[in-house]
Amino acid sequence: MSVLLTQAQQQELLDITRRWIDAAENIHARTFPLPEVRFDLNGQAAGQYRGGAHPRIRYNPRMAASQFEAYCQRTPAHEVAHYIIDRLHSGRRVRPHGPQWRELMRAFGLEPERCHQYDLQNVPRRRQRRFAYRCACQEHRLSTTRHNRVQYRGMKYRCIKCGEVLRSASDD
Template sequence: MSDPLCARLRQATEGCLRQARPLLAERGRRMPTVPVRCDLRGRAAGQVRRCPDGHIEIRYNLDIARLQPEDFLAQTVPHEVAHVLVGWLYDRRVRPHGPEWQAMMRYLGAEPERCHDFALAETDSPRRQRRWAYHCACREHLLSTTRHNRIRRGQRQYQCRGCGEILRPR
């Protein structure tokens, strides 16, 4: 059974994408197909995810959406759609909340706010990632569990932006 709020989030996402159709056509771009999932957890309200096969999807946090559904629809949906559209329109890499994204938010009729301000009680989001201590030649770094696990599996190496050395576990 599908959640009615998730269905509204999908409709609002499709509406924002349709609203940008003239802008995309003007720049010779076709409308992207963007699947919407309502499975995000934690403190993030929404997320744009580029999947390994190259397609893009939007994930929303229903627990946060239920706190203030109308505000969530008015702010979070255009926020995430703006990320998709900016990525689709520009061939170069742009800052996630830079001027291009801010202009897209205004085009979609929303204020360009970087973070949500939904009041979250500690019990609303019990999951918190542990931080893992790593070091380089110049200092200590705290890496998320996700990055820690990628290093452990040999999938990735991270290096310090200061000294350029590969990070090692403490």
């Protein structure tokens, strides 16, 4: 059975998102426009921020609907903090949960925790296939995403132990 996020709940999440942006404006004494907000995220992520020319915050409607109060207390602030840090440090690489993000979360009066503690029992899991890769010291299991990056984009991954570039086990 799928739990749906109502229009009223979506509006409440939008309002909460705007309030966290207002809080950030007070903290940093500057304005931040409301980014696009979507309710289309699937899987086990509670929320997601995507920067760039068209910044957007995505919320997981199934997770939000099933644990609405807890979700509202934590997830919007977490994603807004990503948005604000991205706007403040535009053009510079800043770690997603780095010191700037943690400082803003504390300024919001929240503990800077990366991961949520929501009940995931009714949330469907997507499983990626794993591909065997080798280096000088061991076998590695790369996800479909990383495997495709190697195959189609020429990316290279290195073993953190021996430093050798990983090669597909099927090439041996």
